[in-house]
Amino acid sequence: xxxxxxxxxxxxxxxxxxxxxxxxxxxxxxxxxxxxxxxxxxxxxxxxxxxxxxxxxxxxxxxxxxxxxxxxxxxxxxxxxxxxxxxxxxxxxxxxxxxxxxxxxxxxxxxxxxxxxxxxxxxxxxxxxxxxxxxxxxxxxxxxxxxxxxxxxxxxxxxxxxxxxxxxxxxxxxxxxxxxxxxxxxxxxxxxxxxxxxxxxxxxxxxxxxxxxxxxxxxxxxxxxxxxxxxxxxxxxxxxxxxxxxxxxxxxxxxxxxxxxxxxxxxxxxxxxxxxxxxxxxxxxxxxxx
Numbered sequence: 214x215x216x217x218x219x220x221x222x223x224x225x226x227x228x229x230x231x232x233x234x235x236x237x238x239x240x241x242x243x244x245x246x247x248x249x250x251x252x253x254x255x256x257x258x259x260x261x262x263x264x265x266x267x268x269x270x271x272x273x274x275x276x277x278x279x280x281x282x283x284x285x286x287x288x289x290x291x292x293x294x295x296x297x298x299x300x301x302x303x304x305x306x307x308x309x310x311x312x313x314x315x316x317x318x319x320x321x322x323x324x325x326x327x328x329x330x331x332x333x334x335x336x337x338x339x340x341x342x343x344x345x346x347x348x349x350x351x352x353x354x355x356x357x358x359x360x361x362x363x364x365x366x367x368x369x370x371x372x373x374x375x376x377x378x379x380x381x382x383x384x385x386x387x388x389x390x391x392x393x394x395x396x397x398x399x400x401x402x403x404x405x406x407x408x409x410x411x412x413x414x415x416x417x418x419x420x421x422x423x424x425x426x427x428x429x430x431x432x433x434x435x436x437x438x439x440x441x442x443x444x445x446x447x448x449x450x451x452x453x454x455x456x457x458x459x460x461x462x463x464x465x466x467x468x469x470x471x472x473x474x475x476x477x478x479x480x481x482x483x484x485x486x487x488x489x490x491x492x493x494x495x496x497x498x499x500x501x502x503x
Contacts, residue, residue, distance in 0.1 A: 223452055230449030230461040231496065236442035238468025240434060242476050247430040251421050253301040256434070258413040261297060263435025264443070265400065265407040271444065272396035279393050281401050288384035289398075290405035295377030298410060299370045307367025315371035316378075317466055318348040323379030325456035331383065340456045343499035347463045350491025353484050382455040389451040399447045403439070460499055467492050 248256055303312035321344045325336035381402075388398050421427030450458045467489050474480075 226449040226452035226458075227461060227499075229445040230453065230458050231464045233442045233446035233449065234462040234464030235468045236438050236445070237462065237465040239472065240438050241469045242472040243430055243433055243438070245477055247426040251427065251430075252417050253305060254298065254413045255417055255419075256430070257297040257301045258407070258410045259431050260434040260439055261293070261403060261407040262411060262414065263431050264439025265403040267436050267440035268396070268400035268403050268444070271440065272394070272400040275394045275396045277394045277397055279391075279397075281393060281398065282388060282391075285384045285388045286402060286405060289381050289388070289402035290409060292377040292379070292381035292384065293402065293406040294409045296374045296381065297406070298413070299374035299377060303367045303371035303374060305367075306370065307364040312367060312371045312374075313351070313466060313469075315368050316374045317463055318351045318375075319372060320375040320378050321347070321456060321460040321463070323376045324382045324459040327376075327379045328383045328386075328455050336456045337454070339499060339502045340454070340460060343495045343502075344456075344460050345495075346498065347460060347492050347495030350488045350493075350495060351463065351466055353488030353491060379459065382450065382459050385447070386450050386455040386458075389447070395447045395451055396444070399443050403443070457499055461496055463492055464496060 244253070244256060300312065300316050303316065306312075321340070325340060325344070329335055385398065385402070389395060422431070446458065446462060449461070453461070470485070470489055
């Protein structure tokens with residue numbers, strides 16, 4: 214009976230992480246539709262601010278006397294802050310395609326390696342195979358990107374973003390395994406991350422918040438693409454290996470690609486569609502075999 218319950222929890226965790234990736238994947242399309250003329254760093258920091266408020270409201274339903282380990286709190290917050298700033302800067306320098314390939318494709322690798330180096334989890338063979346398949350898929354998915362936009366500085370920042378997300382994964386799983394409530398883990402780590410990067414909100418005038426599109430964009434990104442998405446991701450992280458969770462969340466670029474075609478009417482090559490298929494195969498492989 215216990216093993217059946219554990220299996221069902223793992224299945225729900227896999228589904229939760231994939232759904233989180235779907236929520237994350239709406240970010241790019243939302244920005245393209247409603248975020249024109251707004252500094253990406255301002256959007257990223259505002260997103261965390263609104264998201265942290267929503268997550269705090271969610272956490273009010275759970276009471277706890279446990280303390281969030283300070284070391285893990287700072288690692289999670291710094292990891293998330295680095296991810297936000299480095300990723301948006303990478304997109305600005307080297308373009309969406311190359312930044313996304315580098316950050317999302319290398320995130321599972323960083324997560325697995327960091328987890329292995331700190332001695333908590335040794336990446337499984339299933340993780341290695343699934344990560345290889347999904348990474349190849351992301352590369353194929355984005356082969357239509359223009360090579361002229363490639364910049365080493367942008368790629369390095371995208372790698373920093375992946376390392377930040379990997380650090381969040383590993384430290385966060387340690388906290389959740391200690392029995393610390395999920396809602397408090399997410400809300401407190403995001404509150405500190407939002408505080409750390411809050412100065413970027415005021416790097417330009419906030420005229421756009423008075424518009425329906427601007428306010429709608431931040432509410433969507435803060436509530437759906439942050440609060441809901443990371444709550445789902447945190448649930449998955451509490452039941453799965455950090456390396457597996459970071460690979461499953463690669464459902465994000467697949468969602469982003471599908472939305473770019475159906476909503477933004479962007480054209481994809483046959484190779485790119487093959488990449489979408491590879492990512493789906495990698496996710497299914499990890500979900501079934503992991």
